[in-house]
Each structure stands twice: as C-alpha cells, then as structure tokens.
Amino acid sequence: MGIPVTLLTASLLGVLLFALIMHNARARGRVLKAERQGPVPEALQAALDHRLRVVANFTEYVPFTLVLLAALEMSSLPLALVEGLAATLVLGRALHAWGLSRSAGPSFGRFVGTSLTWIVLLGGSVAGLYATFFTP
Secondary structure: OOOOHHHHHHHHHHHHHHHHHHHHHHHHHHHHHHHHHOOOOHHHHHHHHHHHHHHHHHHHHHHHHHHHHHHHHHOOOOHHHHHHHHHHHHHHHHHHHHHHHHOOOOOHHHHHHHHHHHHHHHHHHHHHHHHHHHOO
C-alpha cells in the first residue's frame, strides 16, 4: 500500500496553515504591543486584517476539498487522478497564500492559486459524479 493521498495532502496543507497562523500571530503581537502604547496605527491594523483574510480564504476552500479528495481516493477512479488533483491543490493553495500575503491586489500567485483551486474543486466534483453514476 502506498502513501494515502488525502493524508499526505492534508499533512502538507496543515504545515502551510500552521505557517500562515504563525505569520498572523507575529502581526497580532505587534498590534497588541501598539495598543499598549496608544492608538493602533491604521496600517498596522490593516496588515493584521489582511493576514487574517489569507487564513480565512485558506479555510474556506481546503476542508471541503480534502473531503472530496478522500471520497475520490476511496472510489474506483484511478489513483493517478486523485494524486494529480491533490498535487494541484497543494500547489494552488501555496501559490494563493504567497500571492495574497504579498499584496491585497491582483498578483500572479493569487490568480494562478485561485485558478488551480477551482480546477481541483470542479474537476474533482465532476470526477466524483462520474464515479457515482458511470462506474461499477
């Protein structure tokens, strides 16, 4: 038996989520320190809010997509398809986090990361429907 695809994917994404959370913790610490000295500068609060949005976006997509990958992994579909979707998801989420954490506006990482995530979500859903209705 090989490495379960969903377990490996969830583990890699868990490490990425941890890194994003630690990035937020440092920003939160700076805001708390500033609060003790008086009003928090707007730019500092905006930076924290932006970092929180990076984590929120991650947690909007990843849980359901991991459930979908787990279901596909247990189906009769080729394992290579599930592995490809899983690798695309990890790459997409990493690019998105990188792109969005660097800029609130449009960026290469944000665009490509979002696109890859949507491809996994839609492609995995279509594959799941195929497995449900057209495979023994």
